[in-house]
Amino acid sequence: MHSIADSALTEAKIASLIERAHAYPWPEPFQSAMLLAFERRDFNGILLKEYVPEGLVNGRMALVGDAVHLATSWTGMGFNAASQDVLILAEKLAAGDLAMSGVLGQLLAYEAERLVKVRALVQGGQRFTWEFREE
Ligand SMILES: Cc1cc2nc3c(=O)[nH]c(=O)nc-3n(C[C@H](O)[C@H](O)[C@H](O)COP(=O)(O)OP(=O)(O)OC[C@H]3O[C@@H](n4cnc5c(N)ncnc54)[C@H](O)[C@@H]3O)c2cc1C
Structure with missing residues (x-):
């Protein structure tokens, strides 16, 4: 329901994110930047939620x-x-x-x-x- 700071994640969760980031074919420089952010524990997670209204x-x-x-x-x-x-x-x-x-x-x-x-x-x-x- 909200953005999440690096400090809110367990070490096990961060390790699993690092593993996924290694496995996913992100193009450079994005993969290195992401791995560095995880390794330094310096990132924020934000939700990607979106909806397109039919009316207001x-x-x-x-x-x-x-x-x-x-x-x-x-x-x-x-x-x-x-x-x-x-x-x-x-x-x-x-x-x-x-x-x-x-x-x-x-x-x-x-x-x-x-x-x-x-x-x-x-x-x-x-x-x-x-x-x-x-x-
Ligand atoms: C990481 C991030 C970066 C962003 N950067 C930008 C940016 O650079 N520029 C920009 O224009 N926009 C940005 N946005 C979007 C912007 O923050 C939102 O679009 C904006 O805050 C929407 O305002 P709002 O008043 O519609 O809703 P909200 O700001 O969500 O306000 C709704 C309020 O209602 C309260 N509420 C919810 N349910 C209830 C309830 N049942 N009873 C009482 N209160 C309730 C909530 O607690 C909240 O305070 C960003 C959003 C995020 C997540």
């Missing part, structure tokens, strides 16, 4: 940020995208009629402006992640 809004509910579009941290854009969601949602709500029928339209306007962009963000990260997949 359902009736009276709108989601923002990682709750609705989780991109791998490689993109370096998740916080940026979450902040933009909030700004655009606030702009839409400030501009609209706050009767319930108006709010629903403003939520859909938020979705229309953000959905394509956040899908593209997650999919961009996925293409990169897939290059590292073990068969």
Whole structure:
């Protein structure tokens, strides 16, 4: 559920990672860099979780940020995208009629402006992640 520091892993786990890193055909300089990091006990493990949203809004509910579009941290854009969601949602709500029928339209306007962009963000990260997949 969270990133993991080198100090959180047992020696047996690190030994097993070193063994796997030796066995996997990583191209250089990545294999040497990885082995050095394991040997020096100087690395962080991060989860590769991602999902591409089909929508951001359902009736009276709108989601923002990682709750609705989780991109791998490689993109370096998740916080940026979450902040933009909030700004655009606030702009839409400030501009609209706050009767319930108006709010629903403003939520859909938020979705229309953000959905394509956040899908593209997650999919961009996925293409990169897939290059590292073990068969
Ligand atoms: C290693 C790493 C590097 C990253 N680098 C970058 C970067 O360089 N640039 C960038 O833009 N983004 C980066 N990101 C992504 C960025 O951190 C996230 O996209 C961003 O924090 C999402 O914000 P959020 O508010 O949507 O969700 P979160 O930051 O996950 O906030 C959700 C909060 O809700 C809390 N919560 C969860 N469940 C409950 C519950 N049931 N009740 C109450 N509270 C709950 C959680 O504890 C958390 O505090 C990185 C992510 C990682 C993991």
